[in-house]
Structures are given as C-alpha cells and as structure tokens.
Amino acid sequence: MLTMQNIKTHYFFTDSDALLLRELRPMAEDHQDRMVDEFYDYLLGIPETATLLKDSVTLQHLKETLKKWFIGLFSCTYDNQYLLTLQRVGLAHVRVGLNAHFVNAAMNVVRRFVIELLQEHYPNIQERRKFRNAAEKIIDINLDILSASYQEEELKKVFLSRSLESKLIKAAERFTYGLNLILVIALAGVSLGVVALFVWDILHIFRGDVEKGILGALGTLLIIWMMIELMDNEIKTLKGGKFNILVFIGVIIVALIREILISTLRHDMLETQIFLAGTLLILGIVYFLVSKSQQERT
Template structure:
C-alpha cells in the first residue's frame, strides 16, 4: 500500500494546492452529470467488454465515478483515500479490463477536467494556479489506481509476490497496532506528568521554593518530551516517516534539564561535570541541527 505523505512529497502537493482544488467544489458540482455521461460515452465508443460482464462493469464504473468526482473536489488526501482508489484498480483486474483502457480513460478525465476548469475561470493567473494544483492531485490519483492494477497483474505470475504481500500486510497491521498502543501509553504518561507538575506547583507555594522549583522544572521538561514523542507517533500513524531527530531532541532536553538543575542549585564547584554537560549540549545541538536539516 502507498502512503499519502510519500506521494504528497513526491508530487509536491502542498496544502495550498488542496485548498485550490476544494475551492472548485461548488463550480464543478454543476458539471457532475456531464462528467459521468461524457466519460461513459468516450469509454463505450472506444472499448467493448463481453456482454456477460458489460452491464455490471458499467454500473460499477458509474458508481465509482460519481463518488470519486465528489471526493476529488473535497481534496482530503489521506491513506483512506488512497485505499479507496486502490479498490478501483482492483476492480479493473476483477473484470479483466486492459491496462490500455485504464490509461485512456484517465487521459480523457484529465483533459475533460482541464477544459471545464479552463472555461469556468476568467482570471488567467488564478486559473493557471488552479490547473497546476488539479494536475498534481490527478497524478496522485492515477498513481494509486495504476499501482493497484499493476500489483494485481504481478500477483498472477508469481506466488512469491502473494506471500510477500501477505507478510507485508500482516506486518503493517501489527505495526499500526503497536503505534496505536504507543499513542495510548504516551497520552496516559503525558496526563500523569501534567498532574504531577500541577501538584508540584501547588507544593511550590507551601514548601522550599528552590527545591520544588527544580523538581517542577524537570517535570515540565518531561511533559515537553512526552508531547514531542506523542506528536511523532501520531504523524507516523498518518503515514509520516520515522524521524530520528526526535530522539536526539529528547537527549538534548535531558542535558538541558541537568544544566538548569546544576545552575539553580549553584553547583559550579565541579568544573568537569559542568563542562561535560555543556559539551554534550553543544555536540547534541549540532547533531540535531544536521539530522533535522536532512529530514526536511
């Protein structure tokens, strides 16, 4: 299965592109019936399926085209949307539709969309930006459909590919389950750390201010670390890439916490410890900057 974050980066589809497409929803709603009719006329004029499956394929295609047209102009790119597109690719394999037919239909859809949008917008600069966004989003849609179709074709000729797919599918589901469990654990730990921080702030008003302040500061930094880890896990569940920089950041925060504690306690009598913490922060800071730069 493909992940939307990877495709979004590969095809350079930005949030502005998605907003551009969504802005067309009201305009293009008026052309929905024309779209379905024209695509069907073009398809049936060029290609002919066996009579026993012809009505079924047309009905399935009509249902897909209407739903796809609506979802396309909602412009909500996600893994669920890619899975929906891959189902259409699987449909082509089920009814033994030729690869050439799929590409021809996609080419026609692209030209049809381009022409309708071109006719509907008057401002040249705005129209150009909208069309660029639409074409990039179409590339993602067609990539997902073609991927599913080709994957099914390959599966016909090798059992190893089927086994590989099964292993990958099971691994992905297990990985998703573990990430979901991690998210739940991190939420619980973050809430617990926040409660602990609140209790320490209340204690700060009653007890030795210096001692409690250091403890509360440590708890605050721990909340920061947990929130960053939680954010990373959520992004991975959405299809984002694993980022090693988050763990370098955790180590960096830990040393910063030690430095703050040493400073607040006025423990400057041991220059070796103080120097070690400062050098560690500097080294980790450089490593974090280098890794974060490569991950962008």
C-alpha cells in the first residue's frame, strides 16, 4: 500500500518543492476562476464529457470543488489525508463512468494553464524553472493518484469475474455430475425392468409357446447386455473417463435386432421387415465408421 511519503519520494518531491508551491498560492487564488472556466469550457466542448455535466446545479458544485482542488495543489500539506481525498475524487470519476482518457486530457489543460501563468508572472527563466518543476511534480502526482483508482477498479473487475467464472464452472460440473448420477440410477431401474421382461419371456416357454419364448428371451438378453454396456459407460464418465458414443449406437442396434426377432414372430408385412433390415444395415455402417474413426484417434 503506497503512502503519500512513498509517492513523494518516487517523484523526487521535496519539502523545498512544497515551499515553492506555497509561494505560488496567491497567484493561484487570483486566477482560480479563470482556470475553472477554462477547464469546464474545455470539457463542455467534448460531447462525451459534456453529457456528464449537463445539469447546471452539478456544474456549479463541480466548479467549486475544482477550485478547492486547484488551490490544494499549492497548499503545502501533502499528507495521507491529501492522498485519501484524491483517491475519493478518483473513485467519484470511476463511479460516474468517466473514461480515464478524459482525466489525463483535462490534467493537461491544468498543466498548460499553470505553465502559462508562470510565464506571465516570472519572466526570469531560472526562477520560473524552479516553480515549474515543483508544479509539474505535484500535477503528475495528482494524475497518478487519480488514474490509480481506475486501475484498482479494473483489477477488482478482473478478480470478481475470475472468481465468478470458476464458481460457475464448479457449479456446472456438480450439476452435470448430479445428472449423470441420476442417469445411472435410472439405468439401474430400467435394467431391473428388462430382467423382469426376460423372466416373462422364459415363462412363455413353459406355457408351451417355445418359439416366442426363446426369441423374446434372446432379444431381452441382448438388451440386458447393452444395458450393462451403457451403465459401464456412464460409470466410466462419472469417474472422469471419456464419453463413448459407440455404446449408444450399439443400444439402438440391439433394440432393432430385438424388434426384428419379434417382427418375424408376428409375421409382419414384408415392407416392415425390409424397412427394419435396411435401418439395421445403415446403423451397422454408422457403427463401423464411428468405431474406425475412434481407433484412428487413439
């Protein structure tokens, strides 16, 4: 955390600079109205800054605060209280959404005003240089503190969005994990249903409907086998493994094979059986292509 003392040291601002500025105070007081008028005329001439100053009551108030700030440049007391006041001004600008560029540009107006004032009052170049150096240092220090508020606000934004981002990602991950868990439980439930279906098919055999029983049981067994694959795949995904699309295509193929088995038993129309066989062929090709592309990637 920077203190006013640190900042003054970094700008080589000495006590004699402070005393020189103190000497300039009467001159600054005499010309404060002119400086404030020039400052706001400049800002009112720029559309982006003029919109922030459209309220005449605010403008009058701002002119008064700017005068105080201007005289403060030549006050000789540059302590931590001074730093705090400037930080508050900086934050006020950030709050109203003022672009930092305009603070820099406006400070340039102040700088030029002070330099011209010195030229008017101190014709001796040696003397003028001393005052000018001190004035330039305090203006730079002011600009530094006013701009720092912007950087700190930017940093806060970055950190806020970063922590928000990681929290969102974590929440999304937990949500997906929860969904996968529900899926596994649902798959287990469905598997139990398929087992019941298998028992039902076996019962057909005992009732004398051997052909229907055996073919039905065969189809159901295929489904149980695919259910095992599906659950296995889900558990692997839960443990952080890769999602395997092939298993899903396999499930559809098995369901279709079962449908074909039943269809022949039902003596469905030829068109239906051709349609089922055609679909099976297409799915077979898709399965082959996907597994080939997976092999190439590994």
